[in-house]
Amino acid sequence: MTHIAVTAFTDTGLVRKRNEDALLIGGWSCQAAVGSVVSMRFSADAPFVAAVADGMGGHAGGDLASRVALGAIAEVSTHWSTPDDVVNGLHQANERVFQVGQNPELRGMGTTIAGICVLDEHVVVFNVGDSRVYSVNSGFLQQVSIDDAILDAEGRPTNTITQSLGQRLPIDPHITLHPRDGSGYLLCSDGVSGMMTAAGLRAAVMTADFADAAEAIIDATRQAGAHDNFSFALISIPGAADGQ
Incomplete structure (x- = not known):
């Protein structure tokens, strides 16, 4: 295999x-209201950047915040x-999200x-907030990734996050470096990780077919209620x- 293969999906869910x-995959971005599974192939040339952003629920302009953040990343990551x-x-x-949020109607996004x-030679994994990255091997x-979230009494992350893009104070991004060894990756918002069990996610990605794995994640999330937007x-x- 000499290309990067991606299967992506974003959806409003059943309640919101x-x-x-929003998703950014190479130069492609999406924030669909009604999701459909999209499969893409990209050159393995570096850098290749993919990200998921989850606008803050209940905050003004959350949908705009995720688009602005990914637009900024698309510009600077080339x-x-x-x-x-x-x-x-x-x-x-x-800084870009913070500045847009100075509009009184968007303050706090x-x-x-x-x-x-x-x-x-490597894959850089990054996150701010509680959207996640998993390696698949x-x-x-x-x-x-590392959840920026307050933990409950049993040490599990809650929905209350401790940092996000758009805040006035400097952010402290989580960055880890992994060898480019053929491992795959799953990116997702907490609309997926919060609805599916760890065992359910593991079972979904055990299939070698991305389309089947995607359908398993979508079905499980919807069966659990899809209370939030969900993207992966x-x-x-x-x-x-192999990629050289």
Whole structure:
């Protein structure tokens, strides 16, 4: 395999009135009200950036915040080559959302973000907020992002997040560097991770067919009530040697 394959989906869900989630996959972005599964292939040339953003529920302009953040990332990520570049880009996106939010009608808007930047030898995983990134390797699913969320009495993350893009104070992005070893990745908003069990997500990604995995995630999320907008991207990346 010498290309990056992506299967993506975003949807309003069964309760919310508008979709405050948004996806950025390479140069493609989407914030559909009614989702359909989209499959894409991209050149394995670095950098390749994919991200999911979840506009803050209950805040003014949440749908705008996610679009603004991903638009900023799309602009600045074309020349990313190091983890520091990713950090700087996230700070620029935070400032962009903050400035748009100075409009009195939009004050307080914000968004989470979680994604990956594929480089020649590594994959940079990044997040701010509680949208998630999982690595997928031979059917084994592992969360590799870090939830910015207050924990409950049993140590589980709640829906109350501790940082987001659009805040006045400087953000502290979570950045981890992973070898480009052929592992795949699942990006998702908490409309997926909050509705599905860890076992359910593992079962969904065990299939080698992205279309089947996507349908399993969509069906499980809707059967659980789809109380929030829900978005995800399944990404297959060739190893460093295979992609050259």
